[in-house]
Amino acid sequence: MIENRDTPFLRNKVYLFLVLAVIGTTLFSWFNLNSLLIMLLIVCRLVDGRRPLHRVRMAFTNKYFLAYLAIFLIEAMGLLYTHDLYTAYKHVESKATLVAIPFLFCSGAFTDRKGYRQFLWGYCLLLAGTGLFCLAVAGYRYGQTGNTDVFFYHPLTEVIGVNAVFFSEYVVIALLLLLSPAAAPMGGSAKGGAGVDDGRTRRVRAGGGGGRREKRQARTARLRAGLIVFFSGLMILLASKLLLVMLVIIFLFNLGMRARVRLTAWAILGLTVLVVLVTGVLALTRNPVEERYQDMFRNDWQYGGSIHFSSDAVFSGVQLRLLMWRFADEILDEQHAWLIGVSAGDSQRLLDEKYRAANMPFVSLGYNFHNQFIEILVRSGILGLCVFLAALGMLVELTRRTGTMEAWFVLLSMVLLAMTESTLEMQHTLFAFCFFPLMVARRLTRSSGSLRGSWRRREAHGS
Template identity: 25%
Template sequence: MGTIYNFSSNALLKRIGLSPGKKPLVFFISAVLITLPLGYAYNSIVLILFVLYSLLSAKKGNVHISKMLLLPMFLYGFMVLSLLWSIDIESTLKALSKEAALLFVPLAFFFNRRFIRMGRCAILKNFSRGMVLAGIVVLARALIRYILTGNTDVFFYHELATRDINAIYLSALFSVPLFWFLTVKSKSFWNYAGFIFLFGLIFLLASKTVIIVDVLITGIYLLFYTRMQKRAKITMFVLFMASAIILGYYGKVGERLVAEFTTKSKTENGVNILTVKEAWETQRFTHNDYFNGSAFRIYQIRIFTELLTEEPIVFTGYGLNASPKKVYEKGIEHNVSPDDGTGYGYGVQNFHNQYVETFADLGIFGFLLLLLILGANLKKAFKTKDFIHIAFAILMIALLLTESFLWRQRGIVFFTMLYCLFNGLLPKGFDKERHEKNTNNGSSRLPGVTPL
């Protein structure tokens, strides 16, 4: 039966001009990653084609199950299970379609782990170059808007990224290519240019978490991973950190850091700018109150702790993507500004913290499963001593503290594709060991005897 399936599926692929192998997989995986900054439709189509190709090109000898790749699938299974107790089944069903990458991407990798190992370097190179092209498009679009409006804000933060893909998500997409340009061997002028270009773009996007993580990881690489002489390492490290501090001080990052960590409440143009302390302690807010990023996240953690003590959600949560209903109710209770018609009112926002969001939606078991996935990813990164993998693992752990990154389609596709790319590769020498094993098994048989 398996032979019949392989024959028919391979014949179908050949009919449309494809055949099982490394090159088509490199193309499809690269395309999934490169289309992430585009609209959801483009990325979804490419993702579906990648999964279909993987299924149609599957051969029995190429299917290799991996415990690491099973973990995201278990998380998706738990999300499906949450339908049994969800307080908002409609929202949970909609979210399951967005989270489907957790199931289908690892499944596609199971069928192609040998080929993907051979194409990993090409995939990262294509993704990195694609993000440079995306960065050029983003800057060009901002320049056109500046010419039309004269407003310099178009070069910074969400205005640069646009609402279709906010600054934090775009910064994350640029970060992994940044590390590829940093670590690529035999650097050319264009590799240095690519690193500097993406580094500058990340500062313009002004996502504090991403900038801090990227700067620290780059500094660690310059100090401990380069092959330069000790004096040259220190010189490069000092120059890099000085450049980062100057960019941060004179750009929007410096302004945002000062605003985020203010400890004194103040009023500007009739708007009350709340401190972190006020966000945690105030019982009734007014619609003139303004939460900066840090204050709003503290407020969200606060209402989560209130929900945790008021309702029996420790073991189950409210169901996948069902907690916003309770967040909205808490917003009414504390009188935070409701939805203003644009979908950006404080009362309709999610927790902006993936750990809290997971606990609220899936309970403690979903939360622990998320920690297991992130911990296993980090452990594997250090075990393989792959610096890009290490950087990716640390970036994700930090980013999930400030964003519900995995509860968004773009975020879950980005994470799952790279998680599988780094953790789903077959060990080095696997094909050689399998060949030797088959040879040894064959040599033990009597000449001319065909096994049943």
């Protein structure tokens, strides 16, 4: 097969650096530079191996690329019937990531085991550096104001221009990667926290290189443990309730598979208890994010039948979402747009009109539906929602073929977040949705768009 002669894209260190630079500019919300870097990556992908037409042909015969492309096209279809062509075009333009990022993965071999490990550590260190930067700025602001709010939730990440919940998604993915076998130190004994001690390792030790290898493994193990603890603490400060619950589930799942992740049961159990206890303290004591947890105990149905609110009405996050979703139903009914939607150019304007009619001035204009499924339904109708669900079904099928814990949890976190946020409307989560489900799948074949089984077998044996 042609792909057998295809050198994995990330084997080139320059390309690996470019991929990390794209993630870095996404996290820091440098979107103009981010767009230029993505275009540069596409050019590099096309000229890699000097077979641009072959790259295009491989992508357009890959069902996973076509799944992402279909989501983009259903958004672009709104250009045909929108009342605000400019706004609709800007929305379509912002969705180009749905085509560009999957093209990188689906146009040839993207990475091998070594490249994946290098990306894993590069990504985790990049994210840790970003988190430390946020904490350093928060510390400076605390010194100026004495206000502890700067260490929690949105104030913590506003310096990089990213929603705290969206940043939490990146942190959860980093934890999943660190808990995967790919992050475990190579060689050594499973009991000691390393990988499988094979014959090759024993020969290296016999030749006098075992000491250096063991020191390197020990450094890797310490770095891994430190990053897991740091990211767990960062998740608590970011205070995303949904993703904190998922984090506890991830730790409990790994508790039953501790041999797989080369961590002791006490280490995983300790992390789980720490996250639960600290989250409980935040929920039950006076602190800057107490209000977020108390939202869960409010009567979320008290405004269920109202259509006009007093200026001093107080809404929880759940109440606001329920109202937004009710407005979505009203918009589709009034516009007779259940089949193809009202287009991306008109949906936000119609929602803003609902806010004003309900006397909700405290909700800033541009506040979207906070649910990607509802967002697509209003913009592209039942037709668009069916396309989106079909694309998710393709990703479920890809994840099933991958067969790894991190692949399932990455996809699950994407789907859960899409139920409470319009994840394709911001570059941070749009990029994550396009990049990480394909990255954890590693390598796609040209003909069927499925995983190479040999990769799963070799990873299972730690080779």
